[in-house]
Amino acid sequence: MSNDNWRDEEVGRWLKSVPKPEDMRSREDILSRLKDDPRLREKQPSRNRKWIPAGVAAAALLAAGILIPSMMDGGSEMSMNDSATEQAEDAAQMATESGSRMETGSVEDSRALPDKSNDEGNELFSADTSMDGQVSGAVYPDKLNGIVPFRIGLVAAANVIPVTILIPEETIGADFGGKMPGQVELYNRYAPQIDEEALGFDDYHPYDANVSGAGGEVTLTLSGGHSYDIASASIGAFTESVQETFGSEESVRLLDEGGAPAEFDQIGPFPEIPLEREGAVYFAYEKNDGSTVLAPDRHLGPAGPAEAIGLMKNRTNDLYEPVVPEDADFTVELPGDGDGDVMTVRFKEPFDFSGMEAQDAARMIDGMALTAAEYELRVRFENAVNPPDGYRLEEALPLPAGPNGMNLVTGN
Known part of the structure; x- marks a missing residue:
């Protein structure tokens, strides 16, 4: 801004006179451009934990970074560069589209998300509430013909939801050479492949630990950089997730990288997670994707x-x-x-x-x-x-x- 001593009223009138940017593109045009964008087709090499609102904030900062310097240079500079405007609008549009998909997406939306890349091949877990199919709110024995159930505690906003993954016996046979795996083997094989965010859950699994075990005794050797003890809520979510995942086992021990009993900052030594629990009341819980x-x-x-x-x-x-x-x-x-x-x-x-x-x-x-x-x-x-x-x-x-x-x- 120049050195003129503009009064607040003049500055206010000047700002109000700035034309508001409008996006005149149609929904079809936006969708077409998103489909053609190679960034949305590329598979990401790793599963970085990201929050959708951060993307929206980044887009807003980008737009602000373009607009504010123009305002500071005076009214003659208020017309933004067309190319910069288009980039800012594209970034905001992509962030909004992505956030909307996570907040209101249905099962069909989840299946339309780009496949994840992993060493085991591209696999996606999807949910269906139809009792006529193989999935439901509760899995009954008559739905397990040719199916192996794998239970895991998924996390949504620090709330643990037990989920039963239904794996065809043919898949189990191909992955384990005809042998029936235990819970630890199932976890190590399939937990890294679950697209939790596509299902409306947080990106939580696999645990930041080496999971091993035999004879009903499970050992989680936590990495030095784990974040399960940063707050009481994170401790609670981790504990309940482990209980839901390995509740059929006899014991779960927690070790640090040196092989000693793990210590959590909030509670001190935490060598074992109790698995014996009795009683719970089931309610309906709405996940991040609206289901x-x-x-x-x-x-x-x-x-x-x-x-x-x-x-x-x-x-x-x-x-x-x-x-x-x-x-x-x-x-x-x-x-x-x-x-x-x-x-x-x-x-x-x-x-x-x-x-x-x-x-x-x-x-x-x-x-x-x-x-x-x-x-x-x-x-x-x-x-x-x-x-x-x-x-x-x-x-x-x-x-x-x-x-x-x-x-x-x-x-x-």
Whole structure:
């Protein structure tokens, strides 16, 4: 700006007179340019952990870097260079498009994302909520014909969501030479290949550690630069993720690179992660991509399975949505000694599932089945009619093999 002593009012009028930049391109033109941009087709050599808002901020800073010097040089310089303007608009547009895809993308959007590059080949995991397919909110044994389930604790905004990856036996046979792998082998083979961000999760796996084990004893040798102890939330997410991933094992030890028990800044020595946990209440959780999964809240501490089922109607915080309608009136009857493993949910008035959206009805049934399974119980519904397709309520539901089934899709 010149040395003239402009008054605030004059500066304000001058700034208001600056024409606002407008993007006159059509949506079709933008989409075409994005498709033709080679930067969006190139496969990235590594999975850098990036946040979408950072891209938006970078675009804004780029635009500001072009505009502000022009303003400082006076009104005659207010007309920006066309090429610079186009670059700034392109950067902002790309960042906005990418952010929108992560925030509101559907399953189809996730499948359209560029494949990742890895040493094992291009593989993408995708989710589907249809009970007619091989995936659902809960994975039942009849869906495991020719399938090997691999459970893993994925992370979304420091919340841990257990997911059951469904891997064809043919893939297992090809990858492991016909031998049936254990959980540690499954983790080391498939965890690095999961495109977590395409599924609406954070880029969290594989752990920043060497994972080994045998005979039910798992050892995580943490790297010196891990960040799992920077805050209580990061410690909690790491601990719960390990518990969800290796909960079927007997023990999990944490070592540092020197082979000594690991120490966390927040809590000191942390040599072993406890795996024995009983009880959780399943709720609906909306992920980063706008889709919904079933998530266990393990912080409620229900006294038993009957109370856990009852809590499913209550909204306990802003993270989770109840999957059972508040007006659903039912009692829970637990099995007596020697009566097997079936708990009964008996509705006082006929409960018609057709009065709900099919997806919500399936989520309610799956959520109750998963909550009961936390206590090694199966659930039977009485006085309930018209369940969604794929469900038979004439008898007790089978014990779920895991929550949130997701297929393994192998690219060529």
